[in-house]
Amino acid sequence: MKITHDRLRGILVAAAFFLVPFVLFTACASAVPTRSQELRDVSRSVDYADRANWIILPDGKSAPREVDVFYVYPTIVAHRDHPYMDWSDPSVRRKAHDIAAQQTGVFSSVGTVYAPYYRQGEFYRVIRDVERKPEEQTYTKRGLEDIRAAFRHYLTHYNNGRPFILFGHSQGAMILLELMKSEFKDPKLRAKLVAAYLIGYPKMPKAFPEHPHLRLARGARDTGVIITYNTEAPETQSSVFTGRGTYCINPLNWRTDSTPADAALNKGAVFFDGMNRVVSEDKNFCGARINPETGALIAVPEKKGVYDSELLGKGVYHMNDIYFFYRNLEDNARERVAAFWK
Secondary structure (H helix, E strand, O other), rough: OOOOHHHHHHHHHHHHHHHHOOOOOHHHHHHOOOHHHHHHOOOOOOOOOOOHHEOOOOOOOOOOOOOOEEEEEOOOOOOOOEEEEOOOOHHHHHHHHHOOOOOOOOOOOOOEEEEEOOOOOHHHHHHHOOOOOHHHOOOHHHHHHHHHHHHHHHHHHHHHHHHHHEEEEOOHHHHHHHHHHOOOOHHHHOOOOEEEEEEEEOOOOOOOOOOOOOOOOOOOOOEEEEEOOOOOOOOOOOOOOOOOOOOOOOOOOOOOOOOOOOOOOOOOOEEEEEOOEEEEEOOEEEEEEEEEOOOOEEEEOOOOOOOOOOOOOOOOHHHHHOOHHHHHHHHHHHHHHHHOOO
């Protein structure tokens, strides 16, 4: 399907509010009050033996691949009256499914995807928490305990000793890093980690002196490492995601210095519509370079469009961190898996 620049702009304007992971709760939740009350009572744990508490879970009919992908979705709820996600609401489940399908499409050809629901904090509360130290944050703690329970259930009942990729974006990345700080002190567990793609993590530090078992990626083929970046326009003045001391790796040349990567290295940006369909795939979509002062990944799209959001700030491409570099991430996962087996 041929898409003109004007048509693409219209698609991206519409998609911007879908891809920026926010959605309002609706009255649908009242249709299943018992389930809703269970989820809103954050003192209760989630039963991950129940398939209804997983967005993506293999049906068991197909043989698993050699590698798994454990995925945690970004913030998809924004409602000042409800501090935590309630997936008994069908509209919330649908949005979570669509976001998960789009983002995990990067790795779906590489490994078998496992994606639990979790009681994430809603947008306005979490965005306030971002400036605090992780241990001082309030609204990611419930989600962390849910993901910890889901991950342990996955290891016990589904993993069967296979190596795995961790993958999360934004709040999902924040929660996975906290999970790694505690669970991955175990060297046997670290030995199974291909890599952790924690894309869009706000202000990732360049070292973890209190958690020396955590390592940051330095190239395209190192394994057992953390990969992250935050995409911005050159004119971006400030962002909650970047700042002095922020770690970044360039997904086009896999360097951590300011060496620029030309758009010719971009193997394909992929964009979706509100119905979870690919509407555009563009090779050479943008080049990228790291701003050494802020740790931001600077990108200038070759094709005009609306790629930022007023809620996050002008030039902050957070909602497109994955989509700008979709095929590069896919190829890199294959490369790291190959390196892992060697």
